[in-house]
Amino acid sequence: MINKIYIGLDNGVNKGSGVGIIWNDGRSDTSSTPIKKCLSYTKKKNYISRFDVKKFKELMLGWIPSLYTDENHSYIRVGIERPFTSHLPQHKKAMIIGARIHEAQLIAVEQLKLSHEFIDSGEWQNRFLPKGIKGSVELKKASLDIGIRKYPHLIAKLKKDADGLFIAEYMRDKDLNPKTL
Secondary structure, three states, X not given: OOOOXXXXXXXXXXXXXXXXXXXXXXXXXXXXXXXXXXXXXXXXXXXXXXXXXXXXXXXXXXXXXXXXXXXXXXXXXEEEEOOOOOOOHHHHHHHHHHHHHHHHHHHHHHHOOOEEEEEOHHHHHHHHOOOOOXXXXXXXXXXXXXXXXXXXXXXXXXXXXOHHHHHHHXXXXXXXXXXXX
């Protein structure tokens, strides 16, 4: 039997569980989103966070040693969280960062020839987080608290949230129980 692998990608740049992986045999792991600091492209000296494709590929190879040798990747499914969108001017910077990270993640996943789909944050949050939680700070706190209880073996790696793990688990649940989600 082929062990299916589910990978969740959160598009944030904060230290957290930006990348989560769940194997169908019950194993799980997480990592912060691989980020590199680069000089901004604006006139003012400033640094931006960019998705580090090379480190992401190294992370995937560490988790899935056969990644570059297997011709059939159909047993690996990746859920990529859609970037945040808003019409409010105060959200412009967060939207730009999210869109840049999202596009780089998509390119990396396509280069690895992995099956992927896009997930709205509300989809996995409605499945795993309590109802009535509002705002980014409260959602991250709930994700971390529940992630620590659900994945106690990863407590040292869970910094600000468990979003990547929940996205991966949502993908797994969707695959195993498609009619319930």
